[in-house]
Each structure stands twice: as C-alpha cells, then as structure tokens.
Amino acid sequence: MFKALSTGDIGVKADLARAAALAAKYGFPGVCVNIEEVAALGAGRAKEILSVAGVQPAAFGLPLDYRRPEPEFAAALEHLSVLGQAARDLGMTRTFTWVPSYHDELDFDANYAFHKDRFGRIAAILAGYGIRLGLEFLGPKTQRDGHKYAFIHTMDGMLKLCADIGTGNLGLLMDAYHWYTAHGAWADLERLTDADVVYVHVNDAPAGIPRDEQLDLVRTLPGETGVIGVPRFLKALADIGYTGPVVVEPFSARVNAMPPEEAVRATAEALDAVWPK
Numbered sequence: 001m002f003k004a005l006s007t008g009d010i011g012v013k014a015d016l017a018r019a020a021a022l023a024a025k026y027g028f029p030g031v032c033v034n035i036e037e038v039a040a041l042g043a044g045r046a047k048e049i050l051s052v053a054g055v056q057p058a059a060f061g062l063p064l065d066y067r068r069p070e071p072e073f074a075a076a077l078e079h080l081s082v083l084g085q086a087a088r089d090l091g092m093t094r095t096f097t098w099v100p101s102y103h104d105e106l107d108f109d110a111n112y113a114f115h116k117d118r119f120g121r122i123a124a125i126l127a128g129y130g131i132r133l134g135l136e137f138l139g140p141k142t143q144r145d146g147h148k149y150a151f152i153h154t155m156d157g158m159l160k161l162c163a164d165i166g167t168g169n170l171g172l173l174m175d176a177y178h179w180y181t182a183h184g185a186w187a188d189l190e191r192l193t194d195a196d197v198v199y200v201h202v203n204d205a206p207a208g209i210p211r212d213e214q215l216d217l218v219r220t221l222p223g224e225t226g227v228i229g230v231p232r233f234l235k236a237l238a239d240i241g242y243t244g245p246v247v248v249e250p251f252s253a254r255v256n257a258m259p260p261e262e263a264v265r266a267t268a269e270a271l272d273a274v275w276p277k
Contacts, residue, residue, distance in 0.1 A: 005030070095126065204225045224270065234274065
C-alpha cells in the first residue's frame with residue numbers, strides 16, 4: 001500500500017499539475033486525479049505532468065451519478081467508456097464512490113435491486129478497461145436516523161452486494177471512520193484480502209462522543225484523537241497484503257480553514273506520524 005494525496009478531501013482546489021506538485025513536495029508517492037481533466041488533457045500530457053512531479057496516479061472518483069433517472073444514467077454510461085479509455089491509457093486501475101445508507105421511498109429489497117442493476121452495468125464497462133470499483137458503506141447511525149428505510153451500512157453488507165453483482169472487479173472503499181461507526185471489529189479486517197479492498201480512507205473520530213452519536217462530516221486527521229486506532233487499522237491492511245492507495249479524508253473544519261499548502265503539510269504530517277506505527 002502507498003500514501004496518496006486527494007486535494008479535494010482536505011478542501012484544497014488544485015488541477016492535476018498543482019496536485020501532483022503538492023503530492024511530491026510533501027512526500028505522497030501517489031495522487032488522485034480528476035479523470036475528466038485527464039481525458040481533456042490527453043493521457044500523454046497527463047503522464048508528462050505526473051512524471052515531472054515524480055508521482056503515480058492513484059485513483060479517480062467514479063465520474064457519474066449512478067442515482068440519476070434512467071435516460072441520464074444511460075447517457076453517462078456511454079461517456080464512461082471514453083473516460084475508461086483515458087484511465088487505462090494513464091495506467092489507472094481504481095475508481096470509487098459512496099453508497100447512501102438510507103432511502104425514503106425504496107425499501108431495502110427494492111433499493112438493493114436498484115444498486116445491483118446500476119453497479120452491475122457500471123462495473124461491466126469498467127471491467128473492459130481493467131478498472132476496479134470500490135464501494136463505500138456509510139457507518140454512522142446518525143446518517144440513517146429520520147429516514148424511512150435503512151440500507152447497507154456495514155462491511156459485510158457491501159461485500160455481499162459486490163459478490164451478488166459478480167463482475168469480479170467490485171470491492172470496498174474501506175474508510176476507517178465508517179468501519180468504526182458501523183461497530184466494526186478488528187477481526188473483520190483480518191477476514192479481508194487484497195481483492196476485497198479497492199481504496200482506503202483514513203481519519204479519526206472526535207473524542208468523547210459515542211459511536212452512535214458520531215456525525216458523518218465531523219472527523220479529524222488520522223491519529224489526532226486516537227479514538228479509532230489508525231496504526232492498528234493500517235497494520236491490518238498491511239497484513240492482508242493491501243496494494244492500493246491510502247488517502248486521508250478528515251472532513252475537518254480546522255484543516256479546511258488552512259491555506260492550501262498548510263493543509264497538505266498538516267495532512268502529510270498526520271499520515272507520516274501513524275504510518276511507522
């Protein structure tokens with residue numbers, strides 16, 4: 001596994017050149033990219049930018065909203081093939097998205113069928129370009145409170161959806177905060193393999209708040225509070241042979257308020273502090 005910088009996850013706006021330069025300056029071997037930007041630049045130019053910085057492309061966010069009405073979704077699928085080619089030309093094999101843990105109209109079974117259909121069609125296209133898709137479950141109970149129907153919000157629930165779709169290129173976006181708020185156990189991580197995990201987020205939880213009262217968008221830098229036990233989380237990933245990127249996603253108002261370079265520096269220092277442990 002390797003450290004990767006996602007500037008958007010720490011409130012920093014940057015194009016590919018700027019993001020790559022920041023990643024290199026602060027010790028991130030990888031950088032997450034906007035695949036639409038890569039397609040517009042051309043893979044050749046994108047490779048040149050990354051080569052000059054000395055960093056590798058880590059992953060890209062799934063470039064479509066799979067929840068859109070069918071005609072819009074079908075059109076987005078056609079465009080996904082163009083972006084899949086751009087990703088393959090750049091040597092990228094990982095993309096990711098998140099899955100809401102509730103619905104106010106569809107019950108669990110109907111929502112499951114919807115997700116199985118939509119992600120099945122997306123994954124089939126991505127498979128043609130050698131790209132894996134990581135799906136993120138959202139753990140906080142506070143996300144589901146007040147909604148009519150709960151949906152997948154655990155590691156095992158998301159793994160089942162991936163298996164039921166059966167395209168072979170689906171796995172987890174494993175987020176430390178969501179694993180923690182879903183009452184994940186250390187033994188759960190030990191059951192995983194590298195094939196199960198596509199992408200990883202690390203962060204920490206505010207201290208003094210019970211798991212079921214944690215809010216999705218209120219987190220901290222990894223190791224800042226010690227609530228989650230990020231070094232042990234990373235060690236578990238290392239033990240299963242995880243080969244992908246590890247990205248900091250703190251949703252921290254403190255970090256978001258920093259000047260861009262200071263935010264990247266603080267993020268790098270936090271990750272560097274937990275990595276050796």
